[in-house]
Amino acid sequence: xxxxxxxxxxxxxxxxxxxxxxxxxxxxxxxxxxxxxxxxxxxxxxxxxxxxxxxxxxxxxxxxxxxxxxxxxxxxxxxxxxxxxxxxxxxxxxxxxxxxxxxxxxxxxxxxxxxxxxxxxxxxxxxxxxxxxxxxxxxxxxxxxxxxxxxxxxxxxxxxxxxxxxxxxxxxxxxxxxxxxxxxxxxxxxxxxxxxxxxxxxxxxxxxxxxxxxxxxxxxxxxxxxxxxxxxxxxxxxxxxxxxxxxxxxxxxxxxxxxxxxxxxxxxxxxxxxxxxxxxxxxxxxxxxxxxxxxxxxxxxxxxxxxxxxxxxxxxxxxxxxxxxxxxxxxxxxxxxxxxxxxxxxxxxxxxxxxxxxxxxxxxxxxxxxxxxxxxxxxxxxxxxxxxxxxxxxxxxxxxxxxxxxxxxxxxxxxxxxxxxxxxxxxxxxxxxxxxxxxxxxxxxxxxxxxxxxxxxxxxxxxxxxxxxxxxxxxxxxxxxxxxxxxxxxxxxxxxxxxxxxxxxxxxxxxxxxxxxxxxxxxxxxxxxxxxxxxxxxxxxxxxxxxxxxxxxxxxxxx
Numbered sequence: 001x002x003x004x005x006x007x008x009x010x011x012x013x014x015x016x017x018x019x020x021x022x023x024x025x026x027x028x029x030x031x032x033x034x035x036x037x038x039x040x041x042x043x044x045x046x047x048x049x050x051x052x053x054x055x056x057x058x059x060x061x062x063x064x065x066x067x068x069x070x071x072x073x074x075x076x077x078x079x080x081x082x083x084x085x086x087x088x089x090x091x092x093x094x095x096x097x098x099x100x101x102x103x104x105x106x107x108x109x110x111x112x113x114x115x116x117x118x119x120x121x122x123x124x125x126x127x128x129x130x131x132x133x134x135x136x137x138x139x140x141x142x143x144x145x146x147x148x149x150x151x152x153x154x155x156x157x158x159x160x161x162x163x164x165x166x167x168x169x170x171x172x173x174x175x176x177x178x179x180x181x182x183x184x185x186x187x188x189x190x191x192x193x194x195x196x197x198x199x200x201x202x203x204x205x206x207x208x209x210x211x212x213x214x215x216x217x218x219x220x221x222x223x224x225x226x227x228x229x230x231x232x233x234x235x236x237x238x239x240x241x242x243x244x245x246x247x248x249x250x251x252x253x254x255x256x257x258x259x260x261x262x263x264x265x266x267x268x269x270x271x272x273x274x275x276x277x278x279x280x281x282x283x284x285x286x287x288x289x290x291x292x293x294x295x296x297x298x299x300x301x302x303x304x305x306x307x308x309x310x311x312x313x314x315x316x317x318x319x320x321x322x323x324x325x326x327x328x329x330x331x332x333x334x335x336x337x338x339x340x341x342x343x344x345x346x347x348x349x350x351x352x353x354x355x356x357x358x359x360x361x362x363x364x365x366x367x368x369x370x371x372x373x374x375x376x377x378x379x380x381x382x383x384x385x386x387x388x389x390x391x392x393x394x395x396x397x398x399x400x401x402x403x404x405x406x407x408x409x410x411x412x413x414x415x416x417x418x419x420x421x422x423x424x425x426x427x428x429x430x431x432x433x434x435x436x437x438x439x440x441x442x443x444x445x446x447x448x449x450x451x452x453x454x455x456x457x458x459x460x461x462x463x464x465x466x467x468x469x470x471x472x473x474x475x476x477x478x479x480x481x482x483x484x485x486x487x488x489x490x491x492x493x494x495x496x497x498x499x500x501x502x503x504x505x506x507x508x509x510x511x512x513x514x515x516x517x518x519x520x521x522x523x524x525x526x527x528x529x530x531x532x533x534x535x536x537x538x539x540x541x542x543x544x545x546x547x548x549x550x551x552x553x554x555x556x557x558x559x
Contacts, residue, residue, distance in 0.1 A: 015188070022177070024191045027055045031081055033058075033074060034084065035074070042087055064086045068097075068098030073429075076423070082108060087129055091114075099141045100141055106226050116130050161174070168324075169227075202328050202331060204331065214336050217277050223281045224248050225251050227305065228282040236260065239260075246263055247268075252284060265357070266546065271357075281317070284303075293548075293552055304329070305321075306322070307322075361399050367540055368396075378435075379437055383436065384407045385402075387439060388421075388441065389417045389418075390440060399543075419447075422448040423438075435525050441468075442468040456529060461528060466535065469540075472490045477542065507530065508534070509534070521533070
């Protein structure tokens with residue numbers, strides 16, 4: 001370009017702060033909510049949020065863990081970016097329990113953290129909130145992280161972070177920005193919209209081979225995890241085509257409606273496992289069958305997963321297919337039609353199995369089953385349930401019917417105690433018009449009880465059930481049963497949860513009977529603002545024993 005032409009060319013450069021560039025990029029990508037806790041290192045960012053408060057809502061919390069868990073709940077229930085912001089050092093570290101849970105659950109969470117002034121990074125001179133190599137810590141908990149070093153690169157780095165959330169296997173990402181850089185002004189080019197994502201091509205030859213294997217199978221079984229959430233119709237079609245039961249646990253609940261005769265949980269799947277000849281994992285690690293139920297030379301495993309590196313972390317499947325389920329499953333269905341063998345309906349067989357399993361679980365887990373039946377009925381068709389590390393939560397993974405994707409929110413393998421209440425606040429913030437219910441034990445609820453203030457201030461109408469046994473009940477039972485009643489550090493002294501809720505300005509209710517529980521849930525859903533329902537309970541039967549079951553074939557494969 002000549003000097004004259006260059007001078008005549010229009011300029012799209014605009015002077016703005018780095019913080020302004022970040023916020024404008026979030027807005028251009030459709031981010032409508034940020035959860036955060038402001039502090040001096042992020043003052044410039046909140047100033048920019050103020051300028052765009054008509055486009056982006058800031059829900060400020062009482063603890064950094066609350067901000068991160070709320071972003072997680074937003075992401076897990078919407079499959080969109082859940083964004084949170086915290087100050088560096090201890091603020092960032094306070095959020096990392098939620099960040100590692102986002103990693104475990106393949107959640108699209110963006111951690112936007114401050115950093116000490118850029119000239120002091122790495123010098124160890126004791127700046128406010130300084131920790132050793134914060135970016136390295138952030139990278140260890142995310143799939144992609146970067147530092148923003150000036151206004152001109154802020155839009156590109158922010159857009160790339162949001163692109164990374166959508167590309168390949170969903171997992172959290174991180175951005176850090178030093179205190180001085182956030183406030184600095186400079187020339188910024190156009191604010192980008194969403195960057196293009198080129199999905200990896202699907203290996204159609206591998207899909208053809210998968211169709212042949214599935215078509216010949218006599219007793220196929222399908223396992224679904226969170227990676228199958230966006231292909232519920234394809235899973236249903238394939239299951240009916242093959243008359244293959246679909247097994248889900250924790251993060252896969254709701255992919256196939258629990259009312260469908262082919263929709264099973266682990267106890268039923270375990271009973272069928274010895275005769276399964278082909279297992280198809282759709283967005284699932286299939287961990288429990290491989291490590292606990294056992295495998296042998298008579299079983300063929302086909303796995304569809306977006307993460308190439310994940311295939312052999314337990315053992316290499318017989319046919320690994322690296323692809324997003326959204327790309328692979330629509331192509332697989334017609335191929336299976338072509339290769340499939342004639343099949344009789346298994347409806348009667350499966351309905352009998354489901355009835356027997358339901359009766360067994362209802363008898364073995366009577367108190368939890370009653371609670372969960374009432375919760376399911378009161379949530380209705382579209383309600384969202386957030387489980388927790390409590391005996392009712394453990395039972396829900398096997399007992400509670402789930403009708404739709406993204407309506408059963410679980411920690412997955414991370415099992416972060418205390419996550420449920422703040423995560424559910426993020427779910428409800430994302431779905432203000434839907435019924436959202438969180439369960440907690442008394443121990444877990446107290447991890448983030450201060451976020452009742454956030455719920456009241458922001459009008460987040462979550463209903464929370466607190467099952468109160470005045471103990472870390474699961475720990476106490478193990479101490480009694482496995483360690484000769486050597487009980488230590490598991491009994492708890494609790495507040496009056498009803499009065500505590502009322503002191504925050506929330507609704508507090510007691511429920512001592514099933515009928516009272518039903519009435520309390522209805523009152524909570526009918527009212528405005530948050531509701532806490534305390535349910536006094538005693539020791540409950542161990543629900544987690546039903547998730548595995550004994551080895552029923554082969555020698556198994558150790559991790």
